Amino acid sequence: KKSPGLPLPPGPPRIPFLGNALDIDITEPHATYARWGHQYGEIIYSRLLGQDYIIVNSEKVARTLSDTRRSAVYAGRPQLSIYKLLGLEYSTAMLPYGDAWRVHRKLFHQTLRSDAAVKYQPIYMSKAISLVQNLLQDGAAPNLETILQAFVATTVLSLTYGYNIESQDHPVVKLVQTLNNMLSKEGTPEKSALFETFPFVKYLPSWIPGLGFLGRLATCRRLTKEVWDQPFEYTKGEVAAGTAPQSVVADFLTSNQEDKGNQPCQELEATMKAAAATVYLAGAETSSSVLHTFILAMILFPEVQEKARAEIDSVVGEDRLPTFGDRDSLPYIEAIICETMRWHPPVPLGIPHATTTDDVYQGFRIPKGVIIIFNEWAMSRDCVNPDHFDPGRHLLPTGELSPNARMSGSSSFGFGRRVCPGRFFAEGVLWAAFVQILATLRFSKATDASGHPVEINPVFTNGVTSQPAPFQLSITGTARAQLIDKYESL
Numbered sequence: 001k002k003s004p005g006l007p008l009p010p011g012p013p014r015i016p017f018l019g020n021a022l023d024i025d026i027t028e029p030h031a032t033y034a035r036w037g038h039q040y041g042e043i044i045y046s047r048l049l050g051q052d053y054i055i056v057n058s059e060k061v062a063r064t065l066s067d068t069r070r071s072a073v074y075a076g077r078p079q080l081s082i083y084k085l086l087g088l089e090y091s092t093a094m095l096p097y098g099d100a101w102r103v104h105r106k107l108f109h110q111t112l113r114s115d116a117a118v119k120y121q122p123i124y125m126s127k128a129i130s131l132v133q134n135l136l137q138d139g140a141a142p143n144l145e146t147i148l149q150a151f152v153a154t155t156v157l158s159l160t161y162g163y164n165i166e167s168q169d170h171p172v173v174k175l176v177q178t179l180n181n182m183l184s185k186e187g188t189p190e191k192s193a194l195f196e197t198f199p200f201v202k203y204l205p206s207w208i209p210g211l212g213f214l215g216r217l218a219t220c221r222r223l224t225k226e227v228w229d230q231p232f233e234y235t236k237g238e239v240a241a242g243t244a245p246q247s248v249v250a251d252f253l254t255s256n257q258e259d260k261g262n263q264p265c266q267e268l269e270a271t272m273k274a275a276a277a278t279v280y281l282a283g284a285e286t287s288s289s290v291l292h293t294f295i296l297a298m299i300l301f302p303e304v305q306e307k308a309r310a311e312i313d314s315v316v317g318e319d320r321l322p323t324f325g326d327r328d329s330l331p332y333i334e335a336i337i338c339e340t341m342r343w344h345p346p347v348p349l350g351i352p353h354a355t356t357t358d359d360v361y362q363g364f365r366i367p368k369g370v371i372i373i374f375n376e377w378a379m380s381r382d383c384v385n386p387d388h389f390d391p392g393r394h395l396l397p398t399g400e401l402s403p404n405a406r407m408s409g410s411s412s413f414g415f416g417r418r419v420c421p422g423r424f425f426a427e428g429v430l431w432a433a434f435v436q437i438l439a440t441l442r443f444s445k446a447t448d449a450s451g452h453p454v455e456i457n458p459v460f461t462n463g464v465t466s467q468p469a470p471f472q473l474s475i476t477g478t479a480r481a482q483l484i485d486k487y488e489s490l
């Protein structure tokens with residue numbers, strides 16, 4: 001719809017050139033946008049340097065815009081120069097709305113839709129068992145972040161490519177972790193804004209003082225290519241030899257061979273590589289952030305931890321570990337997962353969408369190409385006492401799970417046609433980890449030399465994904481922990 005006469009949504013006053021750049025708290029932009037929401041309403045217009053933004057703070061509005069007949073209008077992605085500079089322009093999450101993106105989503109649908117993700121359950125469970133073993137071994141002075149990152153790295157590489165890696169020192173783990181660390185440092189919104197405002201910067205030589213990051217961007221592009229190619233070629237070889245275990249890439253290759261009766265064409269293979277590499281980029285930090293947040297919440301709200309263990313004891317008994325077969329009988333565990341996603345959404349501002357055509361919403365003009373920010377953090381605050389971790393929000397008075405309470409339905413997975421295709425997969429990985437952790441481990445505050453608990457100030461990191469800043473803790477085993485070693489021999 002062309003509607004030049006209509007006003008843009010309301011928003012804070014802007015100054016020439018910088019727009020609202022000076023109004024935003026860069027350590028917590030989601031909180032700034034939420035405050036604007038209280039002042040200007042559910043949908044806000046803002047301008048940062050040369051770029052127009054619409055910020056949506058309400059889940060109801062986000063769903064109205066992206067889950068209805070308008071869904072195609074809100075399914076675009078901004079085409080920012082930084083994606084190309086980092087070598088990410090072919091990643092599923094950055095593709096414009098169109099045919100190439102549809103092929104990616106079809107591949108994900110084949111292997112990761114809700115019923116297909118179920119077949120990875122044995123992998124989810126055995127990786128969760130290794131996680132609790134590692135946490136228990138390290139209980140005295142746990143290096144939580146390293147253990148969680150290793151869990152996620154080995155799990156995602158096993159599920160995506162069929163790698164059976166236990167050690168974080170494996171070259172492929174090192175490769176993807178180096179790339180992820182570089183991407184989060186070099187792919188910041190500030191650098192993105194710099195390239196959008198001064199496009200010529202990317203043509204300058206990196207030896208100019210202050211432009212050393214141009215050289216690091218080139219390294220990112222090289223590493224991205226390696227992450228694209230290396231693990232994929234490994235799985236392709238295993239599939240050809242008939243020795244490939246179950247994995248997303250093995251599924252991609254075999255289901256597309258079956259369709260065509262021969263090897264997938266080169267173009268489809270390139271698409272598979274890009275989609276598979278997106279799994280690590282999109283799934284690793286997000287999943288480890290959820291686990292990290294969960295452990296923090298269990299320490300700050302010990303009554304939740306106790307109640308969860310009591311539920312596991314009553315349903316599972318004391319002489320075995322929980323299995324996926326117990327899942328429907330453990331509504332409180334399910335509610336803890338939903339509450340973890342709500343208490344601190346791992347991607348507070350989602351991944352930006354962009355409009356594919358002009359639109360009109362409630363009398364406001366929404367121009368084509370404008371960047372749409374779904375503020376998942378603001379949406380998570382729209383409840384009574386939002387800072388309190390209360391799984392009861394997701395339960396009926398009878399103790400059963402509320403009809404819509406499922407982790408994969410959380411607004412923290414985004415909206416509309418761009419909703420996270422890995423949500424069922426993430427739900428499986430995280431359910432297995434949560435339930436085994438609660439069944440076998442007890443978390444508490446660390447104690448200082450004089451035996452006093454070390455208080456925790458819950459602070460979260462800032463970036464595309466957000467997780468708790470490091471905190472001290474103590475981990476001990478419950479009576480059921482002795483079953484962990486037996487599980488290995490099953």
Ligand code: HEM
Nearest residue numbers: 092093279282283286287347351413414415418420422426
């Ligand atoms: C708890 C873990 C995860 C969280 C919180 C999460 C969250 C998100 C969010 C917020 C988006 C953007 C949605 C939007 O634009 O509206 C997204 C996109 C995406 N996620 Fe996830 N994700 C998680 C795990 C995963 C996993 C395990 C995979 C792969 C198996 C994955 C694959 C993707 C892909 C491919 C996209 C891009 C979709 C597109 O642009 O069409 N994610 N995710």
